[in-house]
Amino acid sequence: MAIPVFPDELLGSVLTDGFGDTLPDGRSEVPTDYGPAMMRRAFSSAVEPVTVTIVIEHYLVFRFKRFWREDIGGGALPFILPDLLADGDVVLDDAGEPVLDDSDEPILVTAKWLARFAPGQAPKIEPWGIDYQIAMQLEILPVE
Secondary structure (H helix, E strand, O other): OOOOOOOHHOOOOEEEEEEOOOOOOOEEEEEOOOOOEEEEOOOOOOOOOEEEEEEEEOHHHHHOOOOOOHHHOOOOEEEEEEOOOOOOOEEOOOOOEEOEEOOEOOOEEOOOOEEOOOOOOOOOOEEOOOEEEEEEEEEEOOOO
């Protein structure tokens, strides 16, 4: 079975207000007899929590619900999503100039996330003017 892909039409407007990308935390705290606890790396594969809100037109709410219910089994399955921080950015050289291909077009970054919806936090759909906003808590899975 192929990994589902988040529908492109649902990524029309990603709000920067409320966007959050938290570094993966695979640390463990070990209590000591005296003083502060010691920190150590507990495991190398930790999820990267991401908070994102998208704004979509009203008719796309049903497309999102279908993706949730059918494509990813009610939020139980992982899916592929463009990296919201890097995908589509222009590759720059050391001088900060765009790197061009043979036809003088800038080369763009292609970056994807393997994501899932955070457990216990289903997406929240709310009216936003004449459109709707969907607030999502995602976990970016390690692919090491």
